[in-house]
Amino acid sequence: MQENTPLVFKYSDIEEKGGLEAKLSLDPALYADAFDRPDILKSLRLELNFSVGGDSILLEGRVYAEMDLECSRCTDPITRAYEDSFDEVYPDTLEYVDTREVVRETVALLAPIKVLCGEACKGRCLVCGINRNRETCGCTTGNFGAFNALKGLKLGDDGKTGK
Ligand SMILES: [Zn+2]
Numbered sequence: 001m002q003e004n005t006p007l008v009f010k011y012s013d014i015e016e017k018g019g020l021e022a023k024l025s026l027d028p029a030l031y032a033d034a035f036d037r038p039d040i041l042k043s044l045r046l047e048l049n050f051s052v053g054g055d056s057i058l059l060e061g062r063v064y065a066e067m068d069l070e071c072s073r074c075t076d077p078i079t080r081a082y083e084d085s086f087d088e089v090y091p092d093t094l095e096y097v098d099t100r101e102v103v104r105e106t107v108a109l110l111a112p113i114k115v116l117c118g119e120a121c122k123g124r125c126l127v128c129g130i131n132r133n134r135e136t137c138g139c140t141t142g143n144f145g146a147f148n149a150l151k152g153l154k155l156g157d158d159g160k161t162g163k
């Protein structure tokens with residue numbers, strides 16, 4: 001990647017213009033490696049606002065992203081929009097104002113740790129795995145299924161590894 005990437009600007013260009021505003025659409029594939037799942041980013045837009053100070057350039061930026069996610073409870077696909085802002089200062093000793101790193105860091109932090117398709121999501125049956133938002137099953141253990149499974153595991157371990 002050379003200076004001709006849309007995220008790198010010549011310091012003197014911004015300085016001569018007394019500032020710069022840029023709105024960009026970025027290829028989500030460029031940020032695939034910033035996430036656990038490479039296809040999580042659906043679209044990515046960026047707004048950059050440079051202002052010139054005495055001996056530095058201040059960048060105020062904002063990223064807008066659409067993400068393809070999975071509900072943490074029922075694993076149904078969900079598409080959500082996220083945005084975040086950032087700022088950075090570039091001293092006039094630089095020849096280029098390179099925003100790639102700060103943009104990448106901000107984008108990488110957009111992915112939520114946990115997301116639900118809805119507050120009322122019932123999740124999946126721990127016994128048979130059906131989506132309880134759409135189907136009803138006859139399993140009676142309900143939420144205790146996982147608990148019992150764990151207990152069973154523990155008991156097994158207690159028996160030492162004789163055979
Ligand atoms: Zn859900």
Ligand SMILES: [Zn+2]
Nearest residue numbers: 125128137139
């Ligand atoms: Zn079930």
